[in-house]
Amino acid sequence: MILMTLTPSDVTAICATFIALLALVVSLVQLKIQRKHNQLSLRPYLNCNFRFDTAKPISFRVENKGQGVAIIKALVMVNLGKRKIIKNHFDMESAFLEAGIDLNKVSFSGSIPAREGYLMPGDSLTLIEFHESAKDTGLYKFLNEKLDPVHFEIEYECVYQKRYSTH
Structure with a gap:
């Protein structure tokens, strides 16, 4: 109706x-x-690796292989299961000292990403590089032995505030 x-x-x-x-x-x-x-x-993807190549210095590099910006939230050094947050150069020295490496006695360079620092797509960052390890086989063996149980973890997020971590 x-x-x-x-x-x-x-x-x-x-x-x-x-x-x-x-x-x-x-x-x-x-x-x-x-x-x-x-x-x-636009997801970032951080690829972290230690380079143990006898022809080149031992180093730890971080590369952003994703398409988005990685906003770094924390850098953590893990040695034999013990986690140490790296905020500055002194934390890095302390963490390596606990691993048996006195950074004051070896030639190295590197940089610690700032909290809320970022890594653009395609960019890389060398956290630490031991210069003399390519020339000095004794130093290479020493570092290789001490760094075997060590790895770094990086906590980061994308521009959409979604958190990721390298393990």
């Missing part, structure tokens, strides 16, 4: 409203999918 009281312009208006609501729902779903795609495509 209601259909009898509706005029053709009323039916047209109801259909237009229904189509507009469907378009709104489709747009919202598409927006959600696009945001998820952006999060996945």
